[in-house]
Amino acid sequence: MSENKGGADEARTEGAADAQATAGGSPARPNPAGEPPARPNQADGGHTGTAGAPPGVRFGAPPPSPWQVQQRSTPPSWAVLVRPAEAAPIRTATLVAVLASGLATALLLGDGMGSGLLLAVVPAVVAAYVAAREAGRGARPWTVAWVIGCIALLAVPALRDSAWPATLAILSAVLLGALALHGSRTWPGVLLSPFGFLDAAVNGVTWLLKGLRARGGGNKDRWLPVAKATVVAAVLLLLFGALFASADAAFADLLGDLTPDVSVEDGPVRFMLFLLGAILALAAARTAAAPLRWDRIEPAPGKPRSRVEWALPLVVLNLLFAGFNAVQLAVLFGGYDKVLKSTDLTYAEYAREGFWQLLWATLLTLVVIALALRWAPRSGAGDRRFVRIVLGVLCALTLVVVASALRRMDLYVEAYGLTRLRVSVAAMELWLGLVIVLIMAAGLFGGRWPARAFAGSAAAAVLAFGLLSPDGMVAERNVARFEEDAKIDLSYFQSLSADAVPGLDRLPEPQRSCALRGINDELAEAGDVPWYAMSWGEYRARQILRDRPVTASYEVCSRLGSFGSRVEY
Numbered sequence: 001m002s003e004n005k006g007g008a009d010e011a012r013t014e015g016a017a018d019a020q021a022t023a024g025g026s027p028a029r030p031n032p033a034g035e036p037p038a039r040p041n042q043a044d045g046g047h048t049g050t051a052g053a054p055p056g057v058r059f060g061a062p063p064p065s066p067w068q069v070q071q072r073s074t075p076p077s078w079a080v081l082v083r084p085a086e087a088a089p090i091r092t093a094t095l096v097a098v099l100a101s102g103l104a105t106a107l108l109l110g111d112g113m114g115s116g117l118l119l120a121v122v123p124a125v126v127a128a129y130v131a132a133r134e135a136g137r138g139a140r141p142w143t144v145a146w147v148i149g150c151i152a153l154l155a156v157p158a159l160r161d162s163a164w165p166a167t168l169a170i171l172s173a174v175l176l177g178a179l180a181l182h183g184s185r186t187w188p189g190v191l192l193s194p195f196g197f198l199d200a201a202v203n204g205v206t207w208l209l210k211g212l213r214a215r216g217g218g219n220k221d222r223w224l225p226v227a228k229a230t231v232v233a234a235v236l237l238l239l240f241g242a243l244f245a246s247a248d249a250a251f252a253d254l255l256g257d258l259t260p261d262v263s264v265e266d267g268p269v270r271f272m273l274f275l276l277g278a279i280l281a282l283a284a285a286r287t288a289a290a291p292l293r294w295d296r297i298e299p300a301p302g303k304p305r306s307r308v309e310w311a312l313p314l315v316v317l318n319l320l321f322a323g324f325n326a327v328q329l330a331v332l333f334g335g336y337d338k339v340l341k342s343t344d345l346t347y348a349e350y351a352r353e354g355f356w357q358l359l360w361a362t363l364l365t366l367v368v369i370a371l372a373l374r375w376a377p378r379s380g381a382g383d384r385r386f387v388r389i390v391l392g393v394l395c396a397l398t399l400v401v402v403a404s405a406l407r408r409m410d411l412y413v414e415a416y417g418l419t420r421l422r423v424s425v426a427a428m429e430l431w432l433g434l435v436i437v438l439i440m441a442a443g444l445f446g447g448r449w450p451a452r453a454f455a456g457s458a459a460a461a462v463l464a465f466g467l468l469s470p471d472g473m474v475a476e477r478n479v480a481r482f483e484e485d486a487k488i489d490l491s492y493f494q495s496l497s498a499d500a501v502p503g504l505d506r507l508p509e510p511q512r513s514c515a516l517r518g519i520n521d522e523l524a525e526a527g528d529v530p531w532y533a534m535s536w537g538e539y540r541a542r543q544i545l546r547d548r549p550v551t552a553s554y555e556v557c558s559r560l561g562s563f564g565s566r567v568e569y
Contacts, residue, residue, distance in 0.1 A: 078297050087203075087290035088134045090211035097127035098208075098281045105277025106270040108532045113166065115158040116532035118151070124281035125151075128181060132288040142452060146180035149173075149459050156466035161537035162497040164420070165466035172462040175455060181287040182294060189294035190451045196292045197283045204279070204286035302374035307386060310377055314390050317368070321397035328404045355412065358405035359425060362432045365398045369439060388443045395440045402433040417489060418477040420496075423470050431461040469537070471496045475503030482507065490562040494518030498541035505544050513552035514562040520550045 101123035108116030125147070132139075139147075153176065156169035178184075178193035369391060377383040409426045434457050442450040474496065482488040493504060493515040504515045523542060557563065 081296040082292045082294055084290035084292050087207055087286060088131075088136075089214065090207055090285070090289075091130055091134050093130045094127045094134075094285050095208075095211065097123045097130065098278050098285065101127065101281035102274040102276075102278030105280075106274035109273055109277075110266055110270055111530055112533035113157045114531075114533045114535050114538075117157050117170075118154045119532065120277055121151075121154055124277075124284050127281050127285040128288040131285040135289045137288065140183070142185070143180050143183065145456070146176045149456070149463070150176040150180065153459065153463055153466075156463065157535060159536045160466055160469055160471075160497075161499050161535045161541070162469070162471045164424075165462075165470060168462045169466045172459045176459050177284065178287075179452070179455060181284060182291040184294050185448055185452055186295045186297075187451045188297040188299065190455050192294045192297070196287055196294070197280075199292060200283040200287040201279055204282040207286050207289075208282055304377050304379065305375045307377050307383070310372070310375060311386070311390055314368075314372060314394060318390070318393050318397060321394065321401065325397055325400040325404070328400065355405050355408040355425075358401055358408065359429055361401055362398060362405065362429065362436075365394065365401075366432070366435065369394065392440060392443060395436050395443075398436050399433060402429055402436070405429050413477070417481055417487075418474045419492065420470060420474060423473055427461065427465050427470075431457065434461070469499045471499040472503055472537075475500035479503055479506050482511070488515075490514050490557070490560055494562065497537070498523065498535075499537040501541035501544050505548065510552035510556050511560065513550040514557035514560050516545065516550055517552070517557055517562060520545055 101120060104116070104120040104123060108120055150173045153169040153173040157166040160166060174194055174197075178196060179190065182189060182193045182196055184190050184193045372391060373387075376387045378387075406426060406429055409422060409429070413422060435454060438450065438453050438457060442453075475493070478488060478493075488507075488511065490511065493500065494517065496519065498519055501516060501519060504512065504519075506512075507515055519541065523538070523545065529538070
């Protein structure tokens with residue numbers, strides 16, 4: 001978002017005054033009428049000017065202390081650098097949106113997450129938008145992209161029943177929301193922006209109280225009619241809603257399905273949820289009104305090294321990568337039988353053991369690249385070209401390592417089937433490959449976009465991971481494997497979420513019922529769940545199990561191995 005113009009002008013004015021005071025002078029003031037001119041200072045021999053004096057020293061004033069000299073030469077701390085401008089007064093529309101977000105959180109999230117999470121966040125987005133407009137901040141293309149991505153990520157809990165993709169999506173949505181509110185573009189800004197919500201939550205309460213006090217004085221004519229109208233509308237809604245519900249059973253059922261079921265026992269929990277939702281919405285609005293300036297933090301660059309000192313370890317590493325990749329290509333075209341015979345490893349052991357080492361090799365390569373960029377020689381265009389070539393070769397060789405790791409995981413899945421852990425680490429390896437491609441693009445084109453591009457790629461990967469439904473992928477792949485070789489691990493399916501039900505529904509009986517028994521028991525134990533707390537994956541699973549219930553007995557499923565223990569790796 002754009003900077004607050006008023007805050008910038010005020011900061012420049014204060015900075016000019018501070019600079020004048022630091023130089024030893026004082027702000028110019030007109031001489032009042034009738035006031036005699038300043039008399040010479042007798043103690044200084046009648047001299048009042050500063051001609052010939054050192055900068056910052058006035059005749060008649062004591063010399064600056066060592067502490068003052070140190071303060072003038074010491075750069076400001078990071079807390080001073082990131083300090084936001086004064087926030088504009090909170091508007092009535094922001095207050096209403098914050099209240100609506102708190103009420104939606106209390107009413108819709110007390111029974112679980114689903115579409116209710118997205119509905120509770122919408123008022124907070126409105127509050128932030130109104131506060132940003134009041135502060136004079138406009139939306140930029142990156143800001144719009146972050147907002148769209150944040151809303152898309154919050155739709156994952158509404159679509160998928162599995163908790164782990166939903167949790168990753170919520171955390172990624174927090175990151176994108178922080179980037180949209182702070183407008184960060186550098187690495188410190190991208191990494192530290194989410195922590196700005198902590199500061200905004202504390203300052204937001206003070207901001208809210210100031211706004212309420214301002215409206216509690218002479219502005220009753222503005223907010224009192226709105227409050228009265230809201231109370232009257234609520235009373236009419238409750239009165240006539242109760243009458244219509246008692247007059248028609250179909251309308252009563254519809255009203256019961258749409259409205260949250262709130263009991264007195266849930267009061268403390270609902271109240272805490274209300275406070276949580278209101279504070280988070282208030283923090284978002286306060287951040288939009290006056291964000292912390294994380295981009296002002298500039299890390300100190302590393303000490304440049306000579307070409308030989310810098311390049312020798314990297315060239316040796318490139319040679320090692322090249323040798324490993326040559327072996328991988330030879331294995332790929334020469335077949336695995338010879339390799340397995342010479343190493344005394346089984347087909348699955350070769351794939352499993354190699355994948356984890358290659359995953360760690362990819363992660364460590366990213367660390368090496370980051371450190372190499374920090375200490376790279378940069379005395380001229382020749383050094384920059386040299387750095388691009390050495391690191392570009394390393395990135396290209398690392399992409400081959402990524403491809404080899406993914407191929408090994410595919411071999412392992414063919415032998416033992418797909419699991420949550422295997423699909424997760426494969427997705428992570430794919431994202432690491434994308435990061436390496438972005439590093440290569442940054443080396444070619446430069447610019448200030450890499451930090452935001454890396455954050456966006458991570459959020460996009462999490463969004464794709466959630467929308468593809470990992471549990472559904474696990475079920476589909478293992479069912480396809482069962483259709484080919486009649487091998488299946490029924491005990492593993494007992495821990496999957498409702499997203500796996502459509503895939504497992506393709507199995508023949510009694511394998512189908514035994515695979516769905518754990519999910520069916522979990523849904524039955526949960527009972528009826530309101531629409532706002534139910535994901536689309538759970539709704540579809542309930543429909544399937546209602547049309548085709550689980551029929552196999554416990555003894556049959558136990559004989560097929562549905563209740564055996566297993567270790568996932």
